[in-house]
Amino acid sequence: MRDFLKALPKAELHLHIEGTLEPELMMALAERNGVTLPYASVEEVRAAYDFDDLQSFLDLYFQGMSVLLTARDFEDLAMDYFQRAAAEGVVHVEMHVDPQAHLSRGVALEAVMEGLERARRRAEDELDLSTAMILAFLRDRPAEEAESLLEQAAPYLDRIDAVGLDSAEVGHPPSKFREAFRRAGELGLARVAHAGEEGPPAYIHEALDVLDVCRIDHGVRCLEDEALVARLRDEAMVLTVCPLSNLRLKVVERMEAHPLPAMLEAGLNLTLNSDDPAYFGGGMLENFLACQRAFGWSRETFARLAGNAIEAAFMSEARRAELRARLAACG
Numbered sequence: 001m002r003d004f005l006k007a008l009p010k011a012e013l014h015l016h017i018e019g020t021l022e023p024e025l026m027m028a029l030a031e032r033n034g035v036t037l038p039y040a041s042v043e044e045v046r047a048a049y050d051f052d053d054l055q056s057f058l059d060l061y062f063q064g065m066s067v068l069l070t071a072r073d074f075e076d077l078a079m080d081y082f083q084r085a086a087a088e089g090v091v092h093v094e095m096h097v098d099p100q101a102h103l104s105r106g107v108a109l110e111a112v113m114e115g116l117e118r119a120r121r122r123a124e125d126e127l128d129l130s131t132a133m134i135l136a137f138l139r140d141r142p143a144e145e146a147e148s149l150l151e152q153a154a155p156y157l158d159r160i161d162a163v164g165l166d167s168a169e170v171g172h173p174p175s176k177f178r179e180a181f182r183r184a185g186e187l188g189l190a191r192v193a194h195a196g197e198e199g200p201p202a203y204i205h206e207a208l209d210v211l212d213v214c215r216i217d218h219g220v221r222c223l224e225d226e227a228l229v230a231r232l233r234d235e236a237m238v239l240t241v242c243p244l245s246n247l248r249l250k251v252v253e254r255m256e257a258h259p260l261p262a263m264l265e266a267g268l269n270l271t272l273n274s275d276d277p278a279y280f281g282g283g284m285l286e287n288f289l290a291c292q293r294a295f296g297w298s299r300e301t302f303a304r305l306a307g308n309a310i311e312a313a314f315m316s317e318a319r320r321a322e323l324r325a326r327l328a329a330c331g
C-alpha cells in the first residue's frame with residue numbers, strides 16, 4: 001500500500017509555505033542571517049513542537065519564520081519543500097503565503113514574491129511539479145490591512161491564483177473580510193478560506209455566503225450542522241482536509257476519532273493535504289499513510305481523493321488532463 005500511495009499523483013491544495021520550514025533549514029538560515037532563535041539545536045526545535053491548539057502552534061510558526069529575510073531565503077524554503085514533496089509523489093502544490101507576517105518584520109513583498117517565483121520556475125523545470133499561489137490574509141489582523149495587501153500585490157497578480165484566509169480563527173469570522181474578498185473577485189482571483197477548523201459551522205456558511213469561496217480549507221466541524229453537510233454535498237464544495245494537522249492541534253484526540261470517514265460517508269468532496277508539514281509530523285505521503293492506518297481505506301478510496309484534488313486544482317486544463325491520465329494509469 002505504501003508503494004501505491006507514494007506512486008499516486010498527489011495534488012496538494014492546502015499548504016502554508018512558511019509551514020514547510022524544517023528545523024534544519026531554520027537553524028541554517030538563522031546562522032546565515034544572524035538571527036537569534038531561542039533554540040540551541042535542531043532537537044530543541046523539534047521538542048518545542050508539542051501543541052495544545054491552533055494558537056500555540058501559530059506562536060511558534062510566526063517565530064520560526066523570523067529567519068526568512070531575503071528572496072534567496074524564500075527560494076531555498078520553497079525549493080527545499082518542492083524537492084521533498086516531489087520525492088513522495090506530489091505532482092502539484094498550491095501554496096498559501098502569509099505576506100503580512102513578513103511585511104510586519106520589514107521584509108519587502110518583492111523579496112517574498114521574487115524568491116517564491118524563482119523556486120516555482122525551478123520546480124516546473126527540474127521536478128515536473130506544477131504550482132499555484134494563494135495570497136493569504138491573516139484573519140486576526142485588521143480587515144483594512146488585508147485590503148491594503150491586495151493593493152500592494154497589484155504587480156504580482158499574474159502569479160497569484162487565489163486569495164485565502166488563515167491564522168487564528170475563533171473570533172475572526174469570514175464576514176470581517178467581505179470587502180477584501182469582493183475586491184479579489186473583481187480582480188479575477190479565486191477565493192478560498194479556512195473555516196470550521198476550530199471555528200463553528202456558522203463560519204463555513206459565512207465563507208460560502210459572504211466570501212463566495214470555491215473551496216473550504218479544513219471544514220471538519222461541518223458535521224455538527226446537518227443542513228450544512230447537505231449544502232456542501234449538493235454544491236460538491238471541495239474541502240481541503242489536513243488529518244495530521246488536526247491531530248497535532250488537538251482538533252481530534254486520536255486519528256481513529258477523525259471525522260474523515262463520516263465526511264466521506266456523507267458524500268462530501270474531500271481532499272487530503274498536509275497544511276504545515278514541518279510542524280505536524282509529515283507531508284502528503286505521511287497524511288495518506290496515517291489515514292490508511294486509522295481507517296483502512298481501499299486503493300479506490302485513495303485514488304478518488306487524489307482525483308478530487310486534481311479536479312479542484314488551480315492548474316491549466318492541459319496539466320489536468322495529463323494528471324488525470326497518470327492517475328488512471330495507477331490502477
Ligand SMILES: Nc1ncnc2[nH]cnc12
Nearest residue numbers: 016166167168194275276
Ligand atoms: N492550520 C492552520 N490554520 C490556520 N492558519 C494557519 N496558518 C498556518 N497553518 C494554519
Ligand SMILES: [Zn+2]
Nearest residue numbers: 166194217275
Ligand atoms: Zn491551513
